[in-house]
Amino acid sequence: MTSWLLLAAAGTPEGGLFDLDATLPLMAVQVVLLTFILNALFFRPIGRTVEEREGYIATSRADSKQKLAQAQRLEADLKTQLKEARQEAQKLIVAAEEETDRLYRDALAAAMADSNASREKARREIDTQRETAMGQILLDADQLGDLIVQRLLAAQ
Template identity: 75%
Template structure:
């Protein structure tokens, strides 16, 4: 303890902070040495890690741009395929409608032909029956006329 008191009582040496003895070069060497040690132990690994992360980010960004471009190409291709599929579907719908219209018209024509045939057959049948009825009526009228004439002649 006494040595501390003696040192404290001795006071500060002359010159203070800017004394040009061996302290200034020793401090400069310590700062340079500390800089190299800190650079080797801390700054280089941190810098290397930062560079690796920047490299990873730039690589990831480039890959993302490539994938985005590929996705956009695929999307354009799919849109084109969708347009083509819609056009094909519309063409098939038009073809089906035309086929349906053709079948409808042919079925309608067949039905009309059958109806006309049935109507013509019915008209012939009616004509035949009418002719037969007329012939029968004419025969009955002739017979009744003859009967009336016979009775009138017989009554006179």
């Protein structure tokens, strides 16, 4: 027990951990004052800048979404137009092939008709020349026969 009494009589040393003189309220005032100064000088402008950037990012995202939706609509429209153009081109190709085939068949038919007409004309000419030649041969044969008969009769 004496040790407790000695400790109580000795008192507390100055400058300890919980020294409650005027420095604690002064430090509290300094901290509050420094907080207000830092808030006014640094934190509000930085906060405004951060809010502006957040607003810019939000508007940029909204614009990007709108542009993406517009690009997707345009892509769908272009795909539809491309599909229609391909179908139209396919129709034109089929029509051109049919037209070419028809023209080929018409030209072939015309060539065949022309060829048949030329062949028929040539056949008629050949027939005419053959008949003329046969007539001439018969005439020559008659003349030759008459000549032979005359020479045979003259030789007797």
